[in-house]
Amino acid sequence: MNILDKIVADKRKEVDLKKSLIPVSQLENSVMFSRNTVSLSNALRNSSSGIIAEHKRRSPSKSEINQGLNVQDVATGYENAGVCGMSVLTDGKYFGGSLDDLILARAAVQMPLLRKEFIINEFQILEAKAHGADVILLIAAILSKEEIKTFSELAKSLGLDVLLEVHNEAELHKSIMPSLDMLGVNNRNLKTFEVSLETSKALSRLIPDEFVKVSESGISSIEAIKDLKPYGYQGFLIGENFMKTDNPGASAKEFINQLS
Numbered sequence: 001m002n003i004l005d006k007i008v009a010d011k012r013k014e015v016d017l018k019k020s021l022i023p024v025s026q027l028e029n030s031v032m033f034s035r036n037t038v039s040l041s042n043a044l045r046n047s048s049s050g051i052i053a054e055h056k057r058r059s060p061s062k063s064e065i066n067q068g069l070n071v072q073d074v075a076t077g078y079e080n081a082g083v084c085g086m087s088v089l090t091d092g093k094y095f096g097g098s099l100d101d102l103i104l105a106r107a108a109v110q111m112p113l114l115r116k117e118f119i120i121n122e123f124q125i126l127e128a129k130a131h132g133a134d135v136i137l138l139i140a141a142i143l144s145k146e147e148i149k150t151f152s153e154l155a156k157s158l159g160l161d162v163l164l165e166v167h168n169e170a171e172l173h174k175s176i177m178p179s180l181d182m183l184g185v186n187n188r189n190l191k192t193f194e195v196s197l198e199t200s201k202a203l204s205r206l207i208p209d210e211f212v213k214v215s216e217s218g219i220s221s222i223e224a225i226k227d228l229k230p231y232g233y234q235g236f237l238i239g240e241n242f243m244k245t246d247n248p249g250a251s252a253k254e255f256i257n258q259l260s
């Protein structure tokens, strides 16, 4: 079994258990649930840097990245650096994250927050809103076309932006639909962990202009961004390059300063 299949199998168990313990009404009646959200796709359209910075303690490809930071400090640092939004990993088993991280980040900042999760059920979308997210990630490799449609339409009805992630042409063809806001090309193959920015370049011309294009993973230099911009990318999702340092906010700030 490849790692993605393993993650999804574990996620199904986790979500089944949670659904048996937490009634949907508890999520829908939470104070967070009725708040106004902020749009990441609009922030990216109006930004010159386009940086989305991620909070990621560890990953199956890198194991430990940084366990010693406080998520609120990271969020505040990223916001002060002038990033467009923040991605918060909420998967516990493989990435060391949690929904508490999302709540804490929400309490610290106003900028758009993405729940970075392997979403396989509507419940997780309600949960995202109830824990302060503005945006959800949907991963084409683990969803059917029908699921992408149902999940993205539910997210839109809750005022959440949708970032749909693809890694190849077939996933892209299956996924294009009006209920998405952003199309993300993951430069990392989630099955093999191989990273290549060429993936973003190759798929860019197949993404219709109405979607904000986001390039995800393996970005660690100003040159990479300059290389990708001519292909129409307006968003750049960066995790490890910032998180591996003692002060991710300061490294994001330095990165953005060098860009302009």
Ligand SMILES: O=P(O)(O)OC[C@@H](O)[C@@H](O)c1c[nH]c2ccccc12
Pocket (backbone or CB within 6 Å): 054, 056, 116, 117, 139, 165, 186, 216, 217, 218, 219, 237, 238, 239, 240, 241
């Ligand atoms: O740390 P990096 O290489 O900058 O990558 C960030 C982000 O793109 C990556 O964490 C990611 C992209 N898609 C995902 C889906 C699930 C978990 C994680 C991811």
